Amino acid sequence: MIRFYNTLSGRVEEFKPVRSGQVGLYTCGPTVYDYPHIGNYRAYIFEDLLKRFLLLSGFKVTHVMNITDIDDKTIKGAKALGVSLQDYTKKYIEAFFEDIKVLRILPANYYPRATEHIEDMVKMVKGLLAKGYAYPKDGSVYFSLAKFPDYGKLSKINKDELKAGVRVESDEYEKESVYDFVLWKKARPDEPSWETEFGAGRPGWHLECSAMSTRYLGPTFDIHCGGIDNIFPHHENEIAQSEAYYGQKFVNYWLHCHHLVVDGEKMSKSKGNFYTLRDLLARNINPVDLRFFLLSTHYRKMLNFTFDSLDQAKASRQRIIDFVYELEHQPLTEVSQPQSGSLAAAALTDFTNSLADDLNISAALAALFELIRETNSRLAKNELSPQAASQVLSAIYEMDRVLAVLPEESEEELPAGILTKIEQREQARREKNFALADSIRQELLQQGFVLEDTKEGVRWKKIK
Numbered sequence: 273m274i275r276f277y278n279t280l281s282g283r284v285e286e287f288k289p290v291r292s293g294q295v296g297l298y299t300c301g302p303t304v305y306d307y308p309h310i311g312n313y314r315a316y317i318f319e320d321l322l323k324r325f326l327l328l329s330g331f332k333v334t335h336v337m338n339i340t341d342i343d344d345k346t347i348k349g350a351k352a353l354g355v356s357l358q359d360y361t362k363k364y365i366e367a368f369f370e371d372i373k374v375l376r377i378l379p380a381n382y383y384p385r386a387t388e389h390i391e392d393m394v395k396m397v398k399g400l401l402a403k404g405y406a407y408p409k410d411g412s413v414y415f416s417l418a419k420f421p422d423y424g425k426l427s428k429i430n431k432d433e434l435k436a437g438v439r440v441e442s443d444e445y446e447k448e449s450v451y452d453f454v455l456w457k458k459a460r461p462d463e464p465s466w467e468t469e470f471g472a473g474r475p476g477w478h479l480e481c482s483a484m485s486t487r488y489l490g491p492t493f494d495i496h497c498g499g500i501d502n503i504f505p506h507h508e509n510e511i512a513q514s515e516a517y518y519g520q521k522f523v524n525y526w527l528h529c530h531h532l533v534v535d536g537e538k539m540s541k542s543k544g545n546f547y548t549l550r551d552l553l554a555r556n557i558n559p560v561d562l563r564f565f566l567l568s569t570h571y572r573k574m575l576n577f578t579f580d581s582l583d584q585a586k587a588s589r590q591r592i593i594d595f596v597y598e599l600e601h602q603p604l605t606e607v608s609q610p611q612s613g614s615l616a617a618a619a620l621t622d623f624t625n626s627l628a629d630d631l632n633i634s635a636a637l638a639a640l641f642e643l644i645r646e647t648n649s650r651l652a653k654n655e656l657s658p659q660a661a662s663q664v665l666s667a668i669y670e671m672d673r674v675l676a677v678l679p680e681e682s683e684e685e686l687p688a689g690i691l692t693k694i695e696q697r698e699q700a701r702r703e704k705n706f707a708l709a710d711s712i713r714q715e716l717l718q719q720g721f722v723l724e725d726t727k728e729g730v731r732w733k734k735i736k
């Protein structure tokens with residue numbers, strides 16, 4: 273049984289998809305006005321973990337992630353540079369796709385762009401006007417909260433406390449009531465706009481997600497994700513627009529990931545603790561180490577990024593890599609007294625059961641490291657049969673379908689032990705201790721690595 277914490281009910285609930293064996297998943301994507309920061313990637317990696325776990329559990333997942341390529345922020349950025357909106361956002365869209373690739377985030381089935389779905393949004397505004405949920409005012413169209421009594425059911429917000437300007441830049445237009453949010457923004461001379469029967473203008477950000485999610489997943493779908501800062505007003509507004517328009521429940525399970533802070537503080541450019549993925553890559557951080565770091569903390573807990581904790585994640589990941597490498601290359605013979613009971617199968621069950629419990633990643637990783645520890649102990653006592661070893665390897669590869677942290681074949685990543693030996697040999701050569709250098713070279717050869725000394729330094733090759 274798979275269970276998730278549903279923000280809507282405020283409880284952990286059994287997951288039951290609308291259609292058996294299939295999951296419709298919508299995740300709020302990037303607003304392409306800048307490079308995403310590592311807090312954004314925390315959310316995208318949590319969603320990737322969720323999706324990979326659903327795939328591992330046998331579901332067919334239809335994943336939609338929108339690209340917000342028109343909103344207040346993108347328009348402001350394009351204006352500041354004096355370029356077209358399209359030219360401005362293109363660079364950040366490309367950067368986003370490069371980033372998710374190096375972070376091993378599985379691609380979505382659809383990446384709808386807001387500017388390519390204006391027609392769907394116009395249709396919704398028309399429908400909401402016709403049903404009386406929306407009203408025009410000074411050239412814009414607003415959603416009337418008074419007409420939607422369910423408003424606040426996701427964020428549990430007290431409607432009496434609602435103030436204008438909860439969403440930054442959201443109230444550039446006059447509102448009839450502080451509770452009402454904009455669906456369609458009146459055209460301005462220096463902004464992109466579309467002609468409609470209710471006036472020229474452009475969509476509000478919230479409307480974009482309502483239109484694009486239901487366009488691809490239907491009026492009611494299974495899971496909608498985002499960061500906790502999306503709960504209000506973004507997701508609350510999505511619910512209001514969609515349920516008012518379609519007259520049925522919008523989303524069954526809302527999953528939200530907590531914030532990422534840096535050195536215990538909120539990231540901000542002025543404090544100098546603001547990092548994009550690119551900033552970290554420039555410091556020679558391996559993106560897969562970052563992936564492992566970001567996914568190792570439960571998604572509903574606040575995550576504190578420090579370079580020390582990133583180093584710890586790197587070391588843990590290296591332990592998995594070294595273990596797999598050694599087990600693959602360990603010459604094993606039949607043991608006289610192999611231990612009974614399938615270590616590997618039990619660990620894999622533990623791993624998947626932990627993830628089925630609202631993605632309990634700490635328990636899942638504990639199952640993985642316990643498997644490593646126990647296997648090493650059996651190896652040391654010569655109690656591991658070749659068959660058991662191959663079962664352990666299969667279990668770890670299966671777990672890595674969700675984690676995606678083992679080296680990919682093309683990467684030829686060296687286990688840390690081998691690297692250390694190469695460095696020791698270099699040191700021996702510098703000290704003219706050629707006997708030692710040669711013995712290390714022989715040792716590496718036995719482990720399947722040929723060293724070549726070139727002008728540029730030492731090169732290594734793996735013997736196939």
Ligand SMILES: [Zn+2]
Pocket residue numbers: 299300301481506
């Ligand atoms: Zn959204």
